Amino acid sequence: MTDYQDTEGIKKKLEEQEKTIEEYTNILKRLQADFENYVKRTDKEKEEFANYSNHKLVSKLLNVVDDFEKALELTKNNKEIADGLEIVYKQLNKLLQEEGVVQINAIGNKLDPFKHEVIDVINGNEDDVVIEELQKGYIMKNKVLRPSKVRIIKSGGKE
Numbered sequence: 001m002t003d004y005q006d007t008e009g010i011k012k013k014l015e016e017q018e019k020t021i022e023e024y025t026n027i028l029k030r031l032q033a034d035f036e037n038y039v040k041r042t043d044k045e046k047e048e049f050a051n052y053s054n055h056k057l058v059s060k061l062l063n064v065v066d067d068f069e070k071a072l073e074l075t076k077n078n079k080e081i082a083d084g085l086e087i088v089y090k091q092l093n094k095l096l097q098e099e100g101v102v103q104i105n106a107i108g109n110k111l112d113p114f115k116h117e118v119i120d121v122i123n124g125n126e127d128d129v130v131i132e133e134l135q136k137g138y139i140m141k142n143k144v145l146r147p148s149k150v151r152i153i154k155s156g157g158k159e
Contacts, residue, residue: 055143065089101140106133115144128154
């Protein structure tokens with residue numbers, strides 16, 4: 001065997017090892033990318049689960065808010081009771097705001113079927129404009145918790 005043949009054999013082995021290294025490097029890069037995607041996906045799933053849990057709890061609290069509003073209306077002639085209820089009502093609203101809950105602005109706006117639930121339609125000269133809010137609606141983190149129950153005006157509606 002000559003030096004030339006030895007050199008060629010070594011070059012061939014070196015090329016094979018370089019290919020093997022490149023294959024392993026590519027596999028490693030894919031595994032690393034897959035792992036990073038896995039971490040991102042699980043983080044997103046955790047966040048979605050937490051948001052879902054919060055949405056469920058906050059949705060239940062909205063009925064309590066409604067009851068407080070009714071109680072405030074009924075006790076407005078009794079200042080002491082109304083003041084006590086008002087304090088708790090403000091704390092509850094502050095808590096909801098801190099969680100990202102926003103009231104849907106319905107009156108005077110065009111009907112949005114994703115945000116409004118039509119309870120009544122009256123005849124008028126405008127189409128699909130909310131004229132009265134029968135129950136407040138709320139959004140949390142761009143998701144409707146509860147649509148506003150509304151009365152709309154519509155040309156050709158009931159008189």
